[in-house]
Amino acid sequence: MEIFEELKERGLIAQVTDEKEIRELINGGGARFYIGFDPTADSLHVGHFMALCLMKRLQQAGNRPVVLIGGGTGYVGDPSGRSDLRSMLTPEIIEHNCACFKKQMERFIEFGEDKAIMVNNADWLLKLNYVEVLREVGTCFSVNNMLRAECYKQRMEKGLSFLEFNYMIMQSYDFYHLHEAYGCNMQFGGDDQWSNMLGGTELIRKKTGKDAYAMTITLLLNSEGKKMGKTAKGAVWLDENKTSPYEFYQYWRNVDDADVMKCIKMLTFIPMEQIREMEKWEDSRINEKKEILAFELTKLVHGEEKAKTAMAQAKAAFGGSTDNLPEKDVKVESATIIPVLVAAGICASNGEARRLIQQGGVSLNDSKVTDINTPVKSGDIVHKGKKVHIKINLV
RNA sequence: GGGCGGUUUGCAGAGUGGCCAAAUGCAUCAGACUGUAAAUCUGACGUCUCCGACUUCGGUGGUUCGAAUCCACCACCUCCCA
Numbered sequence: 029m030e031i032f033e034e035l036k037e038r039g040l041i042a043q044v045t046d047e048k049e050i051r052e053l054i055n056g057g058g059a060r061f062y063i064g065f066d067p068t069a070d071s072l073h074v075g076h077f078m079a080l081c082l083m084k085r086l087q088q089a090g091n092r093p094v095v096l097i098g099g100g101t102g103y104v105g106d107p108s109g110r111s112d113l114r115s116m117l118t119p120e121i122i123e124h125n126c127a128c129f130k131k132q133m134e135r136f137i138e139f140g141e142d143k144a145i146m147v148n149n150a151d152w153l154l155k156l157n158y159v160e161v162l163r164e165v166g167t168c169f170s171v172n173n174m175l176r177a178e179c180y181k182q183r184m185e186k187g188l189s190f191l192e193f194n195y196m197i198m199q200s201y202d203f204y205h206l207h208e209a210y211g212c213n214m215q216f217g218g219d220d221q222w223s224n225m226l227g228g229t230e231l232i233r234k235k236t237g238k239d240a241y242a243m244t245i246t247l248l249l250n251s252e253g254k255k256m257g258k259t260a261k262g263a264v265w266l267d268e269n270k271t272s273p274y275e276f277y278q279y280w281r282n283v284d285d286a287d288v289m290k291c292i293k294m295l296t297f298i299p300m301e302q303i304r305e306m307e308k309w310e311d312s313r314i315n316e317k318k319e320i321l322a323f324e325l326t327k328l329v330h331g332e333e334k335a336k337t338a339m340a341q342a343k344a345a346f347g348g349s350t351d352n353l354p355e356k357d358v359k360v361e362s363a364t365i366i367p368v369l370v371a372a373g374i375c376a377s378n379g380e381a382r383r384l385i386q387q388g389g390v391s392l393n394d395s396k397v398t399d400i401n402t403p404v405k406s407g408d409i410v411h412k413g414k415k416v417h418i419k420i421n422l423v
Numbered sequence: 424g425g426g427c428g429g430u431u432u433g434c435a436g437a438g439u440g441g442c443c444a445a446a447u448g449c450a451u452c453a454g455a456c457u458g459u460a461a462a463u464c465u466g467a468c469g470u471c472u473c474c475g476a477c478u479u480c481g482g483u484g485g486u487u488c489g490a491a492u493c494c495a496c497c498a499c500c501u502c503c504c505a
Binding site: 278286 | 453
C-alpha cells in the first residue's frame with residue numbers, strides 16, 4: 029500500500045494544496061518536507077507526537093524530513109485558533125524548551141546525513157533587518173487577504189496585536205528559506221496551521237515562480253469535538269516526569285468508546301489490514317481494543333519495558349490484585365489518612381481529602397475509610413474512587 | 424490624543440454598601456448504575472485545628488461601624504471618535 033493512500037485511510041489527511049502532485053511526490057519518495065515545532069513548553073505533547081509519527085511514516089517511504097524548531101517564531105507566538113494572547117516567553121525559556129524538544133525528538137526520528145535534519149529558525153529570523161524584510165517579503169502579502177484568514181478570525185473579535193499578526197509572515201518566510209537553502213518542497217502541520225502554510229506556498233511562488241506544497245494533519249478530536257490529549261490538569265505530555273507512563277497509559281485506556289478506532293488508526297503503527305480486522309470485532313471486545321491502543325502508544329513513547337510495567341500496574345489496580353501497583357513515596361508528620369492523601373498528591377488540600385472521605389470515596393486496603401483519623405502504614409494501598417490506586421511508602 | 428465600558432473564586436458569567444466564600448452554566452471530583460466507556464440521578468467543589476474561624480472579587484491607598492460593591496491613583500484590555 030502506498031503511503032499517501034495509507035495516510036488517507038488512517039484519516040490523517042485534512043487538507044492538501046494539490047492532491048495529485050502531493051501523492052506522486054510522497055509516494056515516489058521525492059519530498060523534502062518540513063514540520064515546525066514552536067517551543068511553547070518544555071515537553072512535547074500528543075499533537076507533536078502525531079506530527080512526529082507522520083514524519084516517521086514519510087521517512088520510511090523514502091522522503092527526507094526537516095524538523096524545524098521555532099526558536100525564532102517562539103519569540104512571537106502563533107495566534108491561530110487562540111482567543112487570547114500567548115504569554116511572552118523569555119529567551120532563556122525558549123532556549124531551554126528548544127533543548128528539551130530536541131532531546132525528545134531524537135527518540136522518534138533518526139537524524140544524520142541522508143536522514144532527517146534539524147534546524148532552528150532563530151538562526152535566520154533573529155538577524156533579519158526590518159526594512160529589508162518589508163521590502164523583500166512584505167510586498168508579497170495582502171493585508172486584505174490576511175485579515176480574511178481563518179486563523180485570525182477568533183482574534184478579530186477580541187483583539188490581535190501587530191506582533192502576532194506577523195506570525196504568518198514569519199512562518200511563510202521559514203518555508204521560503206528552507207525551500208532555498210535545503211530544497212524543501214513541502215510543509216506539513218496541524219490543521220490549524222493551514223493559513224500560515226498557504227502563506228508560505230504563495231510566497232515561494234511569488235519569489236521563485238516555483239510550486240511548493242502543503243498538507244495538514246487532521247486534528248485529533250474526540251466525539252464531542254474537543255481536542256484530545258488534554259486532561260483537567262493540562263496536556264498529556266511525552267516527558268515521563270510530567271506525565272508518568274502509567275498516567276499516559278491510563279489516558280488512552282480511558283478514551284470514549286466512540287473514539288477508540290479513530291485513535292488506533294491515527295496514532296498507532298498497527299498495519300491497516302490488522303486494523304480493518306479489529307473494526308469487525310464485537311462490542312464486547314471494546315476493552316481489548318482500548319488495551320491495545322494504550323499499550324501501543326505507551327510503547328512508542330516510553331519504550332516496551334515501561335509500557336509493560338504500565339499495563340501490569342493497570343491490570344493490578346483494576347483487577348483487585350495488590351502486586352505491581354504504582355507506588356508513591358510519602359513524607360508526612362503524622363501517618364493518618366488525610367495528610368497521606370495530600371502528600372501523595374491524591375488530594376489538593378486537607379479539606380478536599382476530608383470531604384472525599386465523608387462522601388465515601390476513599391478506601392484503605394479494600395475497606396472503606398469512615399474515620400478521618402485512620403492511621404496509614406507503609407505498604408498500605410490507598411484507593412480514591414475506582415480509578416486511583418496507589419501503594420504508599422512512608423519515608 | 425479624546426471618550427465610553429471592563430478586569431469576580433479552573434473557564435464563562437451574576438452580584439453595584441451589610442442577608443456574599445459570592446447566583447447560574449460548564450469543567451472537575453466522589454456516590455449510585457456500569458465495562459477503567461457513554462448517558463442518567465445524587466452530593467461536593469477558597470483555606471484551616473471544618474457545627475466555628477480565616478483569606479479572597481486587577482493593584483495600591485482612602486471613605487465607612489461595615490466595601491467585590493463608593494472615592495482616588497496605577498496597570499492591563501474591548502469598543503467608539505481622531
